[in-house]
Amino acid sequence: MASSSVPRLKDVAEKAKVSVGAASRILRGDQDRFAQDTCDRVLEAARELGWRRNLLVNGIQTGRTQTVGVLIPPYDSFWVSILSGIHTRLSSADYLPITVWSGDLKHMPHFEADNQEGFRTITRLLDRRVDGIIMWPPFSLAYHDHFPELRERRVPVVVIDHRTENPVADTVVTNEAKAAKAIAKHILDLGHRRVACISSRETLAQSWALERRTSFEEAVTACGDVEMKSWRLNETGSNGAEVAYELLTDSLKPSAVFAVTDHEAAFVYEAAHKLGLKIPEDISVIGFADLDFAAQMSPPLTTVRQRPYEIGVETASLVLSRIETGEAVSDFSTSKIDADLVVRESTGPAKDRA
Amino acid sequence: MASSSVPRLKDVAEKAKVSVGAASRILRGDQDRFAQDTCDRVLEAARELGWRRNLLVNGIQTGRTQTVGVLIPPYDSFWVSILSGIHTRLSSADYLPITVWSGDLKHMPHFEADNQEGFRTITRLLDRRVDGIIMWPPFSLAYHDHFPELRERRVPVVVIDHRTENPVADTVVTNEAKAAKAIAKHILDLGHRRVACISSRETLAQSWALERRTSFEEAVTACGDVEMKSWRLNETGSNGAEVAYELLTDSLKPSAVFAVTDHEAAFVYEAAHKLGLKIPEDISVIGFADLDFAAQMSPPLTTVRQRPYEIGVETASLVLSRIETGEAVSDFSTSKIDADLVVRESTGPAKDRA
DNA sequence: CTGAAAGCGCTTACAG
DNA sequence: CTGAAAGCGCTTACAG
Numbered sequence: 069m070a071s072s073s074v075p076r077l078k079d080v081a082e083k084a085k086v087s088v089g090a091a092s093r094i095l096r097g098d099q100d101r102f103a104q105d106t107c108d109r110v111l112e113a114a115r116e117l118g119w120r121r122n123l124l125v126n127g128i129q130t131g132r133t134q135t136v137g138v139l140i141p142p143y144d145s146f147w148v149s150i151l152s153g154i155h156t157r158l159s160s161a162d163y164l165p166i167t168v169w170s171g172d173l174k175h176m177p178h179f180e181a182d183n184q185e186g187f188r189t190i191t192r193l194l195d196r197r198v199d200g201i202i203m204w205p206p207f208s209l210a211y212h213d214h215f216p217e218l219r220e221r222r223v224p225v226v227v228i229d230h231r232t233e234n235p236v237a238d239t240v241v242t243n244e245a246k247a248a249k250a251i252a253k254h255i256l257d258l259g260h261r262r263v264a265c266i267s268s269r270e271t272l273a274q275s276w277a278l279e280r281r282t283s284f285e286e287a288v289t290a291c292g293d294v295e296m297k298s299w300r301l302n303e304t305g306s307n308g309a310e311v312a313y314e315l316l317t318d319s320l321k322p323s324a325v326f327a328v329t330d331h332e333a334a335f336v337y338e339a340a341h342k343l344g345l346k347i348p349e350d351i352s353v354i355g356f357a358d359l360d361f362a363a364q365m366s367p368p369l370t371t372v373r374q375r376p377y378e379i380g381v382e383t384a385s386l387v388l389s390r391i392e393t394g395e396a397v398s399d400f401s402t403s404k405i406d407a408d409l410v411v412r413e414s415t416g417p418a419k420d421r422a
Numbered sequence: 423m424a425s426s427s428v429p430r431l432k433d434v435a436e437k438a439k440v441s442v443g444a445a446s447r448i449l450r451g452d453q454d455r456f457a458q459d460t461c462d463r464v465l466e467a468a469r470e471l472g473w474r475r476n477l478l479v480n481g482i483q484t485g486r487t488q489t490v491g492v493l494i495p496p497y498d499s500f501w502v503s504i505l506s507g508i509h510t511r512l513s514s515a516d517y518l519p520i521t522v523w524s525g526d527l528k529h530m531p532h533f534e535a536d537n538q539e540g541f542r543t544i545t546r547l548l549d550r551r552v553d554g555i556i557m558w559p560p561f562s563l564a565y566h567d568h569f570p571e572l573r574e575r576r577v578p579v580v581v582i583d584h585r586t587e588n589p590v591a592d593t594v595v596t597n598e599a600k601a602a603k604a605i606a607k608h609i610l611d612l613g614h615r616r617v618a619c620i621s622s623r624e625t626l627a628q629s630w631a632l633e634r635r636t637s638f639e640e641a642v643t644a645c646g647d648v649e650m651k652s653w654r655l656n657e658t659g660s661n662g663a664e665v666a667y668e669l670l671t672d673s674l675k676p677s678a679v680f681a682v683t684d685h686e687a688a689f690v691y692e693a694a695h696k697l698g699l700k701i702p703e704d705i706s707v708i709g710f711a712d713l714d715f716a717a718q719m720s721p722p723l724t725t726v727r728q729r730p731y732e733i734g735v736e737t738a739s740l741v742l743s744r745i746e747t748g749e750a751v752s753d754f755s756t757s758k759i760d761a762d763l764v765v766r767e768s769t770g771p772a773k774d775r776a
Numbered sequence: 777c778t779g780a781a782a783g784c785g786c787t788t789a790c791a792g
Numbered sequence: 793c794t795g796a797a798a799g800c801g802c803t804t805a806c807a808g
Contacts, residue, residue: 073576142496
């Protein structure tokens with residue numbers, strides 16, 4: 069039957085017949101300094117009124133809001149798991165994430181359409197005084213562009229899957245080189261010597277794709293007698309099916325294809341189906357990420373299982389420790405998380421060794 | 423080269439040689455009352471210092487933080503699209519979502535393990551003074567349980583896909599009855615007369631499943647000469663494959679199965695495959711939701727496409743308008759969003775009409 | 777046209 | 793052991 073909606077500390081203090089200061093101290097646990105009896109009265113009053121500290125006040129007093137801005141959309145199961153790791157880790161430290169992503173998820177490329185827009189989004193978060201920010205590649209670009217203005221806010225930023233020449237933030241990535249070697253070994257061990265790679269668009273926001281492809285190329289060509297050739301999608305990423313088709317019908321006549329993510333692997337499946345090529349009898353296909361649909365494909369896709377949940381946890385831990393330290397950093401760190409080859413049924417021995 | 427990290431209004435005022443009050447008014451756009459020259463100085467100073475209003479202060483002064491708590495995990499593509507709709511709508515009103523979900527997404531049932539935990543989560547949001555809350559069913563249960571304590575906070579709550587006898591919040595749901603009729607009509611038109619339904623667990627948090635199944639049963643049995651029987655999963659939802667198997671081998675010998683979501687439909691596919699039953703030749707299967715994998719199944723699944731993005735937008739609009747109005751509501755509303763039958767290849771004519 | 781003052785809800789030295 | 797006062801960053805009647 070309380071008439072005022074939200075009880076103030078003043079109400080508690082009055083009810084317990086103590087000063088606001090005393091009430092504040094007692095409710096913060098500073099109980100040694102007060103008479104048992106006083107403490108009881110205050111605690112009881114607070115309970116009865118249902119008083120809860122206004123965390124916003126803490127925010128303006130300490131400069132810490134215990135919130136972290138998270139600029140990652142649930143693009144696919146990889147990013148969803150990353151988000152899961154972030155949320156869990158943040159939650160365990162009693163931090164809350166504030167997430168921003170607008171636009172229909174079906175048209176994800178929009179997320180990188182406009183660095184100006186990205187900057188505005190980052191600014192909105194900063195206006196809310198988030199203690200730190202975690203972002204995926206497209207926003208990292210916007211951040212990089214506006215770094216001079218943003219740096220003065222001294223808000224730690226951790227970026228996932230995005231590396232640049234002059235890093236302006238801590239970074240967490242998958243250990244691409246190591247994974248590439250494992251894939252190359254798997255393919256070469258099966259006897260494949262004509263190898264294709266289908267990459268994604270390799271836009272600025274996809275430095276991971278660039279690195280993944282080149283790491284793979286290096287690892288494969290380290291073995292002398294291999295022919296290999298790489299393809300990539302167009303600017304908008306709309307021609308996956310065509311590129312896959314082109315690749316399979318190329319004069320190289322590849323017996324194995326490495327797709328930079330499972331998404332591209334799906335295009336290869338599609339094209340192979342159209343061409344009447346059997347997987348893995350005619351063509352071996354290997355993906356990357358182990359997205360939720362990979363095991364369901366027919367045949368089940370051989371791929372590299374990244375550790376998105378771990379990436380999320382690691383990323384969150386990194387921001388939290390940067391927040392903790394509170395110092396402006398100049399030497400940004402890079403954490404590399406391993407990934408594991410998962411051999412399923414889309415890869416098999418090369419029939420010919422022409 | 424600013425030495426102090428974040429500029430205060432005081433700094434701006436000093437730089438522009440005006441009082442803090444004047445600076446505040448000018449920066450809020452109250453420029454008519456001030457000399458053009460003064461305005462320019464203040465605006466310029468603010469720009470140079472990179473001053474940005476501390477939104478937390480607004481929060482404590484007005485009692486409005488322009489944030490909405492969102493208790494929805496990205497469980498599957500249905501919920502992801504809902505989140506997308508919510509984020510977009512909220513963003514357009516310059517509100518920001520604060521999302522909470524912990525626990526590994528792989529073990530989603532945890533979300534409903536503990537209403538006490540759910541209550542604590544809601545409380546954490548409230549402590550941050552969110553202006554409103556949107557939640558999915560498992561949290562709705564926690565909210566319902568603790569409604570008496572929570573009501574005093576006067577924070578509007580909108581619940582998705584959860585209906586109870588005594589609603590304690592506005593609700594947005596799919597128009598189950600209408601969808602059920604469309605499905606029933608489709609199945610009956612194809613000549614099926616022995617119909618099975620596989621529901622989910624139908625826990626308290628799955629009132630939608632209960633309603634969906636019963637709506638379907640009603641719609642089907644409205645046609646006189648039909649035999650129908652329903653199954654549902656066990657408490658933990660772990661026996662989908664077995665239930666599907668059981669259903670297909672039941673003495674009913676159903677020629678069509680309606681699965682309460684595409685997830686259950688996938689179990690039916692699996693069981694049919696094991697039994698050597700062809701879809702749709704031997705058994706027609708129809709799902710619900712049109713999840714991201716539905717069109718990829720073989721054969722592509724006939725299902726009901728819900729409108730999650732629209733549900734998200736509608737839900738967000740509802741909280742926003744409740745926040746706007748600011749009054750405690752007693753007559754909670756229920757919005758029903760339509761869903762559309764998508765006929766693909768998993769349903770076909772009944773061969774026999776025994 | 778502009779400033780001084782009180783206030784939002786709470787915390788924390790500083791007195792007593 | 794407890795209270796009065798100043799302060800966090802900003803806003804807004806109220807004076808002048």
